[in-house]
Amino acid sequence: MDGRDWGTFLLPYEQAVEELKVKFKTMRAELKKREEYAPIEFVTGRVKKISSILEKSRRLNVALDDVETGIEDIAGIRIMCQFVDDIRRVAEYIRARKDLTVLIEKDYITNFKESGYRSFHMIIEYPVQTALGQKKVLAEIQIRTLAMNFWATIEHSLSYKYRESLPDDMRARLKKTAEAAFVLDNEMSAIRLQILEAQKAFEDDSNIVSRTLSIIQQLYFYHLVHEAIEAQKRFNDCWERHDMEGLKVLLDDVKQLLNNARKGENPDEQL
Numbered sequence: 194m195d196g197r198d199w200g201t202f203l204l205p206y207e208q209a210v211e212e213l214k215v216k217f218k219t220m221r222a223e224l225k226k227r228e229e230y231a232p233i234e235f236v237t238g239r240v241k242k243i244s245s246i247l248e249k250s251r252r253l254n255v256a257l258d259d260v261e262t263g264i265e266d267i268a269g270i271r272i273m274c275q276f277v278d279d280i281r282r283v284a285e286y287i288r289a290r291k292d293l294t295v296l297i298e299k300d301y302i303t304n305f306k307e308s309g310y311r312s313f314h315m316i317i318e319y320p321v322q323t324a325l326g327q328k329k330v331l332a333e334i335q336i337r338t339l340a341m342n343f344w345a346t347i348e349h350s351l352s353y354k355y356r357e358s359l360p361d362d363m364r365a366r367l368k369k370t371a372e373a374a375f376v377l378d379n380e381m382s383a384i385r386l387q388i389l390e391a392q393k394a395f396e397d398d399s400n401i402v403s404r405t406l407s408i409i410q411q412l413y414f415y416h417l418v419h420e421a422i423e424a425q426k427r428f429n430d431c432w433e434r435h436d437m438e439g440l441k442v443l444l445d446d447v448k449q450l451l452n453n454a455r456k457g458e459n460p461d462e463q464l
């Protein structure tokens with residue numbers, strides 16, 4: 194092993210992972226606001242452990258001086274999606290970005306691996322601004338569905354435990370579970386519209402609840418104490434009866450009350 198200072202060597206990779214995680218989480222939040230649906234469910238990232246870099250460099254026959262170019266996943270990001278179609282959309286968004294360059298794409302969804310592994314990979318070049326200037330690092334972005342992730346996580350643990358000696362029957366059973374995950378993804382895609390509608394209805398309902406409660410609070414600031422107490426009673430009543438239609442009417446009523454209270458004070462602040 195060489196005498197390199199691994200802590201310093203890994204610094205730009207750590208920075209790249211932190212920045213990319215923030216960027217993809219922000220992309221999720223932005224798309225959710227703009228389009229009400231984000232193709233990204235959640236994002237994780239990690240810097241490869243030194244032991245894993247050493248093991249991979251030996252396996253791939255990469256000299257330690259060449260790990261920066263010879264090992265593409267020292268910085269790794271993983272983006273989880275609900276549906277297979279979302280993966281293509283996320284890949285499109287990544288290709289369009291100006292803050293990174295996509296070098297290689299590996300489509301293990303169309304061409305899944307012998308193990309049963311499915312995911313879409315992108316190897317990117319990402320410029321990190323360090324105290325010593327700009328440094329471009331390679332990073333791997335794995336994009337997969339929740340089902341693909343579930344399978345790969347379990348399979349990774351088993352492969353790590355058994356290494357080359359994973360018993361044949363276990364290997365065969367894992368392949369079968371990969372097929373089950375594939376069927377699950379297809380089934381979910383088939384009822385995608387219904388799932389999205391249900392998720393939207395849930396979000397709409399929770400927005401109505403939070404907006405109503407927030408406006409009731411604001412009524413107190415305008416000394417509409419009696420109205421606020423009445424509205425709270427109506428809220429409790431609707432909530433007990435799971436009456437979303439009643440809550441929508443209540444929201445309109447409290448908005449009206451607040452608008453009236455604000456009238457004259459600041460006409461721009463009408464709800």
Ligand SMILES: Nc1nc2c(ncn2[C@@H]2O[C@H](COP(=O)(O)OP(=O)(O)OP(=O)(O)O)[C@@H](O)[C@H]2O)c(=O)[nH]1
Nearest residue numbers: 265266299306308309310314344345346348349352
């Ligand atoms: N769980 C699981 N993960 C896999 C499998 N194949 C690839 N991966 C993941 O995908 C990454 C990149 O795989 P490849 O595209 O094959 O890259 P590679 O550098 O040519 O080969 P690896 O030695 O597998 O890293 C791996 O580091 C794993 O995180 C698999 O069969 N099972």
Ligand SMILES: Nc1ncnc2c1ncn2[C@@H]1O[C@H](COP(=O)(O)OP(=O)(O)OP(=O)(O)O)[C@@H](O)[C@H]1O
Nearest residue numbers: 237238239241245249266269270271333334335349
């Ligand atoms: N791109 C990635 N983004 C987020 N997590 C990852 C990524 N790649 C691997 N991981 C996770 O990091 C942990 C350590 O994996 P490690 O880097 O040692 O192996 P690997 O990438 O799966 O395989 P290999 O050594 O063959 O590249 C595992 O939990 C793995 O699932």
